[in-house]
Amino acid sequence: MRKLYTVIIMVLLMAVLSACQVNSVNENVKWEKSDKKKNVVSSSTTPLSEYPGIDIESILMEGDEFVYSVHMPKIEGAAWNQEMDLWIGKEIDDFAREAKGMSQPDQKRPPELHIDFEIYSASEKSISVKFESFVFREGEPLQVETSTYSFDRENEEFLTLSHLFKDDSSYLERLSELSFQKLMKNPKIKEQLTEEHVRQSLEPTVENFKHFFIKDEKLIVLFEAGRIGPHSIGDLEIELTKDELKDILKQETVLGIVEEVEEAKEPKEPVEKEEKDSKDDAAVVDPNKKYVALSFDDGPHKSVTPRILDILAKYDAHATFFVLGTQAEAYPEILKRAVSEGHEIGNHSWSHPYLSKLSQGQIKEQLRKTDELVAGATGVAPGLVRPPYGEVNEAIKASINKPIIKWSVDTRDWESRNPNAIMAKVQSQVKDGAIILMHDTYSTTAESLDRVLKWLYEEGYEVVTVSELLGFSTNPEIAIAGKVYSAQEPKNSSMNVALDEKSSKK
Numbered sequence: 001m002r003k004l005y006t007v008i009i010m011v012l013l014m015a016v017l018s019a020c021q022v023n024s025v026n027e028n029v030k031w032e033k034s035d036k037k038k039n040v041v042s043s044s045t046t047p048l049s050e051y052p053g054i055d056i057e058s059i060l061m062e063g064d065e066f067v068y069s070v071h072m073p074k075i076e077g078a079a080w081n082q083e084m085d086l087w088i089g090k091e092i093d094d095f096a097r098e099a100k101g102m103s104q105p106d107q108k109r110p111p112e113l114h115i116d117f118e119i120y121s122a123s124e125k126s127i128s129v130k131f132e133s134f135v136f137r138e139g140e141p142l143q144v145e146t147s148t149y150s151f152d153r154e155n156e157e158f159l160t161l162s163h164l165f166k167d168d169s170s171y172l173e174r175l176s177e178l179s180f181q182k183l184m185k186n187p188k189i190k191e192q193l194t195e196e197h198v199r200q201s202l203e204p205t206v207e208n209f210k211h212f213f214i215k216d217e218k219l220i221v222l223f224e225a226g227r228i229g230p231h232s233i234g235d236l237e238i239e240l241t242k243d244e245l246k247d248i249l250k251q252e253t254v255l256g257i258v259e260e261v262e263e264a265k266e267p268k269e270p271v272e273k274e275e276k277d278s279k280d281d282a283a284v285v286d287p288n289k290k291y292v293a294l295s296f297d298d299g300p301h302k303s304v305t306p307r308i309l310d311i312l313a314k315y316d317a318h319a320t321f322f323v324l325g326t327q328a329e330a331y332p333e334i335l336k337r338a339v340s341e342g343h344e345i346g347n348h349s350w351s352h353p354y355l356s357k358l359s360q361g362q363i364k365e366q367l368r369k370t371d372e373l374v375a376g377a378t379g380v381a382p383g384l385v386r387p388p389y390g391e392v393n394e395a396i397k398a399s400i401n402k403p404i405i406k407w408s409v410d411t412r413d414w415e416s417r418n419p420n421a422i423m424a425k426v427q428s429q430v431k432d433g434a435i436i437l438m439h440d441t442y443s444t445t446a447e448s449l450d451r452v453l454k455w456l457y458e459e460g461y462e463v464v465t466v467s468e469l470l471g472f473s474t475n476p477e478i479a480i481a482g483k484v485y486s487a488q489e490p491k492n493s494s495m496n497v498a499l500d501e502k503s504s505k506k
């Protein structure tokens, strides 16, 4: 049995290494050199001659408890590299932790992790990369996992399908239909699978269409082996042209400019808004109305925050943005827009330090600088503080002369980066008076927001700012400096008043 695995691993390694031809020679040498040593870690960076401006970073580790080899592309610009380091670091940590826990005395070979990549396309505008990770553990089937990343190099942001398609288009349904038509033309599929099976595998969900690439102004959707049919069919790809998608594509995307297409449907949004307004009016007389506050930390972000503001506006929902001074300094006009659209700005420190590691003077300085900047940009100083990491102790409380806001619903959007997972967290934890924590720094969070808001309103919630939820907007005297609030305090009548205040702001 062991031999079989060894052969499989060898074959895989060969295949994997050949994908990075440029540095595979170096690598093999290193791999052998480390033969007699224990716990050898090496890392190297090699330029990729085929793609100028792109380097391969390789990290190799050979120890008694586990072995890994990891390769990732690095490009100019911080956003891509930062995400790669975070993601790969987490993959390695998770693997190493599990490997240590599982180490057996009679283990003949330590567990192995190998991550390699294929550059699918790279241009000045965008880069699309496919990663495969292989985990080998003695006595277990080999685990193979595919991950894909597409990145807009001009705007320095990772792409999701919602970057390409109009918000109100049913793009997943369209992708599902087009994929079905194209896959059914593939002889391998036609022979082995029924139409019904293919349809079922193509449910219009984000998960089913999460792997895509941008190449030569085309959108390539990848279905990794095993997603549509048996593994033996292998990876399946379908190619979609701008023309096939032009009525639902945003006018300007990494796919290029799309000429405006006459839209058949008439103004859907104003109608929705009218409904919402009448709901608002009903709310004042309805004592059973439920309220939640949405809060976004760590922004403003140059592209994600404006997207979030667009979606909030669609629902006439108001939120609280706990901003960092460093970000606010870079994008003051986004703060101005948020305030003018009825949102609240809170203080999330200047540079996101652990406040517990600072002196009281330093904490005050972190907050003062951000207060000043926000007041300068918007005309309104933040009335609330959320310490970085939600960290609170007596010294921190004593240093903050404003209400301290934590949360009762943690979407963990920074961790999952997955709209479905974010939605599930909200659905399972939200209740009347909740404060929901999100981050306006991840495009996946923006992607989730439309659905989250739709669901909240369907469930009868009204979405307000933290100060409105806590009643501070109308009764500033009930806001206690240094007190920690995680949700609305036991239901009182302050909300109806708060809502009047909300309408008067519009």
Ligand code: ZN
Binding pocket: 297, 298, 348, 352, 388, 389
């Ligand atoms: Zn934060």
